[in-house]
Amino acid sequence: MKRTLAAVAVLSAFASEICASEVTLYGLIDYGMVYQHADSDLTGSDAENSFVMKSGVASASRFGIKGTETLNSGLKVGFILENGFNSDDGALSQTDRIFGREAMVYVEGNAGKLVFGRVGQLASGNGSMAITGKINPFGTTFGEYAANIKNFATGYDRLDNAVTYVSPAFSGLRIHAQYSFGKDSRAYGDGVEGKSTVDRMYGLGLTYKTGPLDAVIVVDSNNYSTLSYGQDVDDSIAVTFGGSYDFGFMKPYFGAQYFKDAMLDTIDGYDYDGIAGITSSGEGFGVTLGTDVPLRGGTAKVSAGYLKADVDNWNGEGVNADVSSANIEFSRWAVSTGYVYNLSRRTNVYGVLSYMQDSISADGHDAGTWANRDPNAVEFALGMRHSF
Numbered sequence: 001m002k003r004t005l006a007a008v009a010v011l012s013a014f015a016s017e018i019c020a021s022e023v024t025l026y027g028l029i030d031y032g033m034v035y036q037h038a039d040s041d042l043t044g045s046d047a048e049n050s051f052v053m054k055s056g057v058a059s060a061s062r063f064g065i066k067g068t069e070t071l072n073s074g075l076k077v078g079f080i081l082e083n084g085f086n087s088d089d090g091a092l093s094q095t096d097r098i099f100g101r102e103a104m105v106y107v108e109g110n111a112g113k114l115v116f117g118r119v120g121q122l123a124s125g126n127g128s129m130a131i132t133g134k135i136n137p138f139g140t141t142f143g144e145y146a147a148n149i150k151n152f153a154t155g156y157d158r159l160d161n162a163v164t165y166v167s168p169a170f171s172g173l174r175i176h177a178q179y180s181f182g183k184d185s186r187a188y189g190d191g192v193e194g195k196s197t198v199d200r201m202y203g204l205g206l207t208y209k210t211g212p213l214d215a216v217i218v219v220d221s222n223n224y225s226t227l228s229y230g231q232d233v234d235d236s237i238a239v240t241f242g243g244s245y246d247f248g249f250m251k252p253y254f255g256a257q258y259f260k261d262a263m264l265d266t267i268d269g270y271d272y273d274g275i276a277g278i279t280s281s282g283e284g285f286g287v288t289l290g291t292d293v294p295l296r297g298g299t300a301k302v303s304a305g306y307l308k309a310d311v312d313n314w315n316g317e318g319v320n321a322d323v324s325s326a327n328i329e330f331s332r333w334a335v336s337t338g339y340v341y342n343l344s345r346r347t348n349v350y351g352v353l354s355y356m357q358d359s360i361s362a363d364g365h366d367a368g369t370w371a372n373r374d375p376n377a378v379e380f381a382l383g384m385r386h387s388f
Contacts, residue, residue, distance in 0.1 A: 028388070055086040055089075057351075058094070065080075065081045066081070078105070102126075102128065110168065112166055121159055131218065134243075136255065142301075145269050147354060155262070158186055169258075176205035178201075181198075181203045182200060195281045234261040238258065239253075256285065256286065300338070331358070347387075363383060
């Protein structure tokens with residue numbers, strides 16, 4: 001009897017602590033029917049056509065738990081645990097991570113917000129710490145070959161073991177700082193967190209929002225692992241910036257990035273039957289322009305982008321060498337148009353049509369059939385999103 005009473009007392013105390021916190025369950029489910037026509041322009045390889053159901057076309061499907069508690073000191077403590085999954089088959093979408101999209105705890109007060117754990121890179125659209133997904137009308141989604149910012153910029157990753165700071169707003173201006181002691185715990189191998197044997201990353205950003213203007217700039221760098229690449233490779237540097245201005249009748253967007261010594265395979269949509277391998281790096285820039293326009297109860301979207309990069313290291317079809325003097329170039333342009341219609345506050349339907357054209361040229365170096373070709377793709381998607 002005494003044990004039962006003790007157990008009840010402990011459970012009651014625990015329940016009161018839970019009730020003292022605000023805990024929310026939330027999520028989003030996205031289904032799309034997608035047609036793709038992709039031509040790798042490889043000799044002996046035919047163009048491929050597909051029509052499939054896909055999860056997360058306009059927004060990645062997810063399920064999350066978040067909560068906050070206000071301490072006696074006035075500080076707020078909170079957490080976010082967010083899972084990514086494929087709504088068409090139920091599989092985890094970040095390998096075997098239970099909370100692969102976000103797993104973090106934070107402390108927030110008058111001095112700002114300090115966050116610890118797995119979060120999105122500042123220069124990305126991945127989660128609560130990301131600040132550059134908003135510089136394009138299609139964000140980082142709406143299709144594999146869309147003219148979104150993620151298809152014209154390197155990085156846009158999620159970071160393990162990260163510390164992120166967000167300052168209070170000063171007349172609409174906020175400072176963002178981030179450091180990861182080890183970007184991907186799954187890829188450590190014999191590496192040690194916080195050492196040169198793992199990939200680390202730092203970033204510094206500014207956001208400015210006042211009235212209809214919403215602007216951002218981020219400077220970040222990858223400290224590449226000496227263990228993974230077998231040598232001391234140059235660290236990358238990227239400057240990502242852009243914003244939007246809401247006129248009411250339309251909302252134009254501008255996004256751009258300059259990058260140097262960046263791994264080009266981090267650019268989405270980069271692989272038509274293997275344009276480049278993991279060690280391909282280069283210097284270049286990407287630019288996107290687009291707009292939202294309110295139309296018949298929904299929002300029409302249009303965007304165009306251009307990317308150009310000089311390839312310094314090439315890994316493809318048996319070639320793995322320093323080719324900085326060989327004039328290997330990669331370029332891309334894409335256009336997208338789409339429409340989103342809200343059926344309710346939580347449910348909308350969408351359609352998007354995209355065309356993407358790449359060009360890989362090699363002058364003075366034998367890059368095999370992987371270069372000197374012009375891959376292209378057409379994509380059309382219809383889908384529905386529901387948030388809860």
